[in-house]
Amino acid sequence: MALFLSTYLNKVDRKGRVSVPASFRAALAGQAFHGVVAFPAVGVPSIDCFGIDRMERLSASIDDIDLFSDRQRNLSATIFADSHQLAFDGEGRILLPEALVKHTQIADQALFAGAGPSFQIWHPDAFRRYQQDARGKAQGLSVKLRPAESGS
Amino acid sequence: MALFLSTYLNKVDRKGRVSVPASFRAALAGQAFHGVVAFPAVGVPSIDCFGIDRMERLSASIDDIDLFSDRQRNLSATIFADSHQLAFDGEGRILLPEALVKHTQIADQALFAGAGPSFQIWHPDAFRRYQQDARGKAQGLSVKLRPAESGS
DNA sequence: GTGTTTCCCATTGACGCCCATAATTACCCA
DNA sequence: TGGGTAATTATGGGCGTCAATGGGAAACAC
Numbered sequence: 001m002a003l004f005l006s007t008y009l010n011k012v013d014r015k016g017r018v019s020v021p022a023s024f025r026a027a028l029a030g031q032a033f034h035g036v037v038a039f040p041a042v043g044v045p046s047i048d049c050f051g052i053d054r055m056e057r058l059s060a061s062i063d064d065i066d067l068f069s070d071r072q073r074n075l076s077a078t079i080f081a082d083s084h085q086l087a088f089d090g091e092g093r094i095l096l097p098e099a100l101v102k103h104t105q106i107a108d109q110a111l112f113a114g115a116g117p118s119f120q121i122w123h124p125d126a127f128r129r130y131q132q133d134a135r136g137k138a139q140g141l142s143v144k145l146r147p148a149e150s151g152s
Numbered sequence: 153m154a155l156f157l158s159t160y161l162n163k164v165d166r167k168g169r170v171s172v173p174a175s176f177r178a179a180l181a182g183q184a185f186h187g188v189v190a191f192p193a194v195g196v197p198s199i200d201c202f203g204i205d206r207m208e209r210l211s212a213s214i215d216d217i218d219l220f221s222d223r224q225r226n227l228s229a230t231i232f233a234d235s236h237q238l239a240f241d242g243e244g245r246i247l248l249p250e251a252l253v254k255h256t257q258i259a260d261q262a263l264f265a266g267a268g269p270s271f272q273i274w275h276p277d278a279f280r281r282y283q284q285d286a287r288g289k290a291q292g293l294s295v296k297l298r299p300a301e302s303g304s
Numbered sequence: 305g306t307g308t309t310t311c312c313c314a315t316t317g318a319c320g321c322c323c324a325t326a327a328t329t330a331c332c333c334a
Numbered sequence: 335t336g337g338g339t340a341a342t343t344a345t346g347g348g349c350g351t352c353a354a355t356g357g358g359a360a361a362c363a364c
Binding site: 315 | 341360
């Protein structure tokens, strides 16, 4: 399972290319598609990204549960339809599609934020504002660690 | 399960490198990532550290519960985005990122404090102050031992 | 053709890897 | 028990490699 940690601030060049952080690329190594799956996050001005593997599992999960339901239709409409497969070039860069640039207001800098099994791309300022807010809300939220597997 | 005990005071060289105490490195041996996961502790000027295994479990815990929820987003923004994977060099040293140095005010010395399943890195003076305070509050608190598992 | 995208190469600065040294600890053996 | 030796640790520094970035030219689409 891929794990994305830390935040990186990278430049967007005049062709619209951005380097995906090397550690993120490493976490995606060995997947069927050499790049990322990206779609506009619902409710916040950021881009959600992960490997093609996770998208396939997501697709399968939705497929299992409720075929032809409203929920299925909604998810399909909001996620699958707006998703983009962004391939890495030789240097590990991706090209941000027009729609995603518009959604995030990204201009000359892109902030990559690790989010565990996925990562996000933000306008630097928007992320800082969001993080401030999130820090407050996360106070008092607790997470129970699931029991350790055998070993460790 | 890794167990970190005792405290150590090590030098930060001019490149920003610090040796992680050998006993801590030994406790992390055999994990998937040869290094530590580190993030700024909330509320106190220290760095929380543990192995990648623990972070993977944390990621899985959150992943299970709620996909695309606000809760998931808030936690991600505060935990995963602020954490760093710090790899050991050949001599068992790590490089402290700018953000963590700023959070702790660490300059030329770093204090490593064992904390059971995790450990912390402090500015030596800040740790002494914190310890003074904690000793007072610990009066009257008690801990129940959990029954031993088979073996050990 | 014109505009876009993909591939390739150059640059630079940070980081990883290697070696050297010193000090401490662990170990062995008389 | 004492001394000596070997091994490990903490530390310093040099250098090669790789990541991030910029730009040109070829391939492609409309």
